[in-house]
Amino acid sequence: MELRHLRYFIAVAEELHFSRAAERLNIEQSPLSRTIKNLESELGVLLFERTSRGTRLTWAGEVFLEDAHRVLLCLDQAKAKAKAAATGYRGTLRIALSDGIARSRLTALLARCREEEPEVEIRLSEIPFSKQLRGLRNDLYDAGFAFAGEVEDGIIAKSVWHDPLVVTVPSRHPLLAHKRVPLHEVVNYPLVLCHPEVCAGCSQQLDKMLCSVDTQPVVAERVATHDLMLTLVAAGYGVGFSSTAHIEDCRHNDIVTRPLAGRSFMLTTYLLRPDNEPSEQLSNFIRRVNHVSA
Secondary structure: OOOHHHHHHHHHHHHOHHHHHHHOOOHHHHHHHHHHHHHHHHHOOOOEEEEEOEEEHHHHHHHHHHHHHHHHHHHHHHHHHHHHHHHOEEEEEEEOOOOOOOHHHHHHHHHHHHHHHHEEEEEEEEEEHHHHHHHHHHHOEEEEEEEEOOOOOOOOEEEEEEEEEEEEEOOOOOHHHOEEHHHHHHHOOOOEEEHHHHHHHHHHHHHHHHOOOOOOOOOEEOOHHHHHHHHHOOOOOEEEEHHHHHHHHOOOOEEEEEOOOOOEEEEEEEEEOOOOOHHHHEEEHHHHHHHOOO
């Protein structure tokens, strides 16, 4: 089995269409089909079900896809480590980011790492929360940041950063009559919220907050990024929620923020890592995370 076989398989698995996969790989469809058949023969399993209605992965194909991604990612990491070593680095930390972590927090942390331990390279990967968990479990990442703290056995999640939630509204909105906006007033307007699949942790924390009021909120849009939420709020689609750290990162002239009245609602960032003895480099990194959160 060659690495190109894995790349061919991944292309077909993601496109679920041999012609589009061949175009993506810049090859003819016939050699692509032969390669997949040879791969299935070598593995002794059927990776795809081909019918008149289309192509889909078998369960064996879904399992193989996850491992194929992992093999190629390990190869990319090995190449990156070799290049880093050639330029003078003496170690690497692989850090996964999910849910759109605030840039100001991350900037302060990375600056401190470069100042105190410049010989350690820090490689960042932005991935969905579910992939972060799999990567931590399979030793693809040393640690990660997310807004979700509910994790499986074998992974430790520690809350490290707490940022007050604020309401984001367009200019001249009725809610601006309040200096501190009651949550039960916010839910009287359509909301622009983060997408639960793309921003799982943030969505869970906001849903928990919204469950504290009796009114069932109306969701106008679900978005994948903080910037898109602000854009839709500015355009009048609804009101949204952000944190003070995110707002500091992203000023928007057509957006006004107000703190929430009553109890203090926070957006919590968690540091995730495998439940084992951390390396010296990771221990130093965790110490700096705690310093930034102080």
